[in-house]
Amino acid sequence: MIKQQFKGSNKMNLLLLVALLLAMMVIPHFAKSATVALISRIFILTVYGMSYDILRGYMGFINLGHALFFGSGAYIAGILFTKLDNTFGIFILVVLITIIYCSAAAFIMGKIVIRGGSVIAGAMITLALGEIVRNMAERWRSVTGGADGLPFSIPPIFRDRLHFYYYALIFMLVMTLILRQFLLSPTGRVLLAIRENEQRAKFLGFNTDKYKMIGLQVSGISAGLAGVMFGVFNRFANTDLLSVQQTLNALLITLVGGTGTLYGAFVGSGFIAFVQNTLLNLRSQYPIFERWLLFFGAMYVLVVLFMPSGFVGLWQKLISEAREKKKGSAVDAK
Amino acid sequence: MTEALIKTEGLTISFGAHKAVNNVGLALEKGLFTTILGPNGAGKTTLFNLISGLLTPTEGKIYFKGADITSLSPIQRVKMGMGRSFQLTNVFPTLTTYENVRLAMQAHEDIGYRIFTNHRKFSKLNDKTDAILERVLLKDKKNQPASQLSHGEQRKLELGMVLALEPEVLLLDEPTAGMAIEEVPTMIDILQRTKDSGTTIILIEHKMDMVKQLSDRLIILVNGGLLVEGNPEEVSQNPEVLAAYLGGGVLNEVSS
Numbered sequence: 001m002i003k004q005q006f007k008g009s010n011k012m013n014l015l016l017l018v019a020l021l022l023a024m025m026v027i028p029h030f031a032k033s034a035t036v037a038l039i040s041r042i043f044i045l046t047v048y049g050m051s052y053d054i055l056r057g058y059m060g061f062i063n064l065g066h067a068l069f070f071g072s073g074a075y076i077a078g079i080l081f082t083k084l085d086n087t088f089g090i091f092i093l094v095v096l097i098t099i100i101y102c103s104a105a106a107f108i109m110g111k112i113v114i115r116g117g118s119v120i121a122g123a124m125i126t127l128a129l130g131e132i133v134r135n136m137a138e139r140w141r142s143v144t145g146g147a148d149g150l151p152f153s154i155p156p157i158f159r160d161r162l163h164f165y166y167y168a169l170i171f172m173l174v175m176t177l178i179l180r181q182f183l184l185s186p187t188g189r190v191l192l193a194i195r196e197n198e199q200r201a202k203f204l205g206f207n208t209d210k211y212k213m214i215g216l217q218v219s220g221i222s223a224g225l226a227g228v229m230f231g232v233f234n235r236f237a238n239t240d241l242l243s244v245q246q247t248l249n250a251l252l253i254t255l256v257g258g259t260g261t262l263y264g265a266f267v268g269s270g271f272i273a274f275v276q277n278t279l280l281n282l283r284s285q286y287p288i289f290e291r292w293l294l295f296f297g298a299m300y301v302l303v304v305l306f307m308p309s310g311f312v313g314l315w316q317k318l319i320s321e322a323r324e325k326k327k328g329s330a331v332d333a334k
Numbered sequence: 335m336t337e338a339l340i341k342t343e344g345l346t347i348s349f350g351a352h353k354a355v356n357n358v359g360l361a362l363e364k365g366l367f368t369t370i371l372g373p374n375g376a377g378k379t380t381l382f383n384l385i386s387g388l389l390t391p392t393e394g395k396i397y398f399k400g401a402d403i404t405s406l407s408p409i410q411r412v413k414m415g416m417g418r419s420f421q422l423t424n425v426f427p428t429l430t431t432y433e434n435v436r437l438a439m440q441a442h443e444d445i446g447y448r449i450f451t452n453h454r455k456f457s458k459l460n461d462k463t464d465a466i467l468e469r470v471l472l473k474d475k476k477n478q479p480a481s482q483l484s485h486g487e488q489r490k491l492e493l494g495m496v497l498a499l500e501p502e503v504l505l506l507d508e509p510t511a512g513m514a515i516e517e518v519p520t521m522i523d524i525l526q527r528t529k530d531s532g533t534t535i536i537l538i539e540h541k542m543d544m545v546k547q548l549s550d551r552l553i554i555l556v557n558g559g560l561l562v563e564g565n566p567e568e569v570s571q572n573p574e575v576l577a578a579y580l581g582g583g584v585l586n587e588v589s590s
């Protein structure tokens with residue numbers, strides 16, 4: 001009985017997913033080019049949000065330096081396209097170097113933070129690490145363009161906005177599958193165990209520090225790849241991409257969408273991009289929306305107050321309540 | 335006398351001025367079932383915390399299988415074959431009963447840091463997990479989140495998880511605490527079978543019927559110190575014990 005219901009809701013989820021996928025495939029043919037660009041951005045930020053969810057939602061780790069992976073990805077793309085050539089071959093090189101760089105950066109970050117103990121201490125240390133990297137990018141003018149940022153040209157294959165939309169969609173789908181597979185692996189299950197009860201995981205004999213290190217690496221690499229796509233999308237990298245603000249974006253995506261679900265990142269980044277866009281449009285009509293950041297902030301406070309597990313959490317709660325009700329009425333019928 | 339599997343020398347831990355465990359020297363033999371008795375606050379759980387590595391002693395040494403493990407981490411001690419359960423249920427609350435035990439089994443089987451194989455694809459793990467669930471009578475609850483189990487079921491899950499580790503020595507901290515009386519015989523049965531399979535068991539317990547049926551040796555702990563150690567018969571006759579601790583009542587029951 002329970003199993004059947006379970007299967008039923010799985011089927012519904014699958015249908016929903018297929019419908020959503022189809023919609024995403026046809027949308028660009030009907031939408032304005034600004035919308036196409038907005039959705040491409042959402043796809044990329046979804047991956048960034050998912051990478052953060054692995055830390056916050058699965059390892060219970062607050063990383064305030066997470067943007068250093070994201071921004072570095074964008075910079076690696078910009079630097080290599082500028083210094084070498086803007087071909088597809090170089091793009092592959094960008095991806096490889098980003099993977100290596102982020103893996104190394106995550107390793108260093110992990111070595112410093114993971115043993116450190118409290119979540120607060122970890123947050124402070126990662127904050128400092130992020131600032132160090134941002135500062136370095138600002139100072140190293142000859143390569144990064146310093147505070148002015150680094151505009152660059154991209155391989156021709158990525159220049160068409162419509163095509164890029166599909167690349168971004170594929171990127172998001174592939175990364176979702178990879179990360180989902182990772183979280184379903186024995187290693188991913190241990191991350192879940194760490195979230196639930198780290199002490200007990202240790203008393204089962206799991207070397208929790210090592211598992212956290214793996215989680216941080218996977219998260220860092222994913223964020224770096226999202227950064228590459230973001231850089232290619234904007235054809236521009238600047239130090240904002242390495243800033244605390246950029247880290248907070250990831251945090252907010254998971255806050256709004258819901259943690260520990262991966263899919264929450266899609267909902268979160270979609271919602272945020274939508275609200276941001278609406279507020280900015282309103283600004284041109286109503287002067288009060290000059291203070292749009294204020295409204296934006298208020299929205300977060302409301303979300304945190306009324307939907308502590310984000311939209312996905314709310315959805316799951318509604319579903320399980322509906323199910324309880326059904327069960328209740330079934331019992332009554334007997 | 336067989337070899338001591340776990341040995342402590344002058345084991346002491348102070349919380350401020352209070353010595354929760356005070357100069358305890360123990361030798362726990364391989365293959366025997368030892369029960370630790372003592373009033374509330376005697377330091378029994380603290381002693382387990384020291385042996386399992388949750389706490390570091392202020393003074394003294396701990397040996398396991400002849401090796402000094404005083405400075406080893408809990409993880410290293412588990413890898414050497416020490417498993418413990420907790421007095422307060424300590425599981426992964428939102429994961430299913432099955433997944434709780436499966437994770438313990440995964441830790442024991444040491445399948446390495448696989449990152450792309452689905453965790454349900456390891457049929458040996460799945461089979462052994464099912465066997466454990468059968469053993470602790472939780473088979474029909476396997477798809478329920480641990481947090482939704484009744485208290486007694488959570489105690490069984492707690493035990494199932496540590497049994498999955500197939501430890502050489504099993505430290506059990508009041509496995510029946512708060513359990514309904516009618517469930518206790520099942521627990522005794524599970525422990526008896528675990529003992530028969532050759533596992534060395536150290537039990538902290540207040541329930542006398544369990545102590546009587548299972549114990550080869552008794553240890554009485556009072557105020558952090560070791561009062562007596564010996565076989566149940568001896569201990570219950572010990573005048574010091576009768577006078578100082580139980581006033582005769584409970585231990586008469588043990589010897590009868």
Ligand SMILES: Nc1ncnc2c1ncn2[C@@H]1O[C@H](COP(=O)(O)OP(=O)(O)OP(=O)(O)O)[C@@H](O)[C@H]1O
Pocket residue numbers: 349354372373374375376377378379380381421
């Ligand atoms: N981490 C700690 N910090 C301070 N005091 C502690 C700590 N752990 C235990 N104690 C104290 O040490 C004493 C022994 O506690 P312990 O939990 O070992 O008793 P116990 O014999 O297991 O009792 P019970 O039968 O109630 O489980 C108690 O007075 C307790 O308050």
Ligand SMILES: [Mg+2]
Pocket residue numbers: 378379380421507
């Ligand atoms: Mg205790």
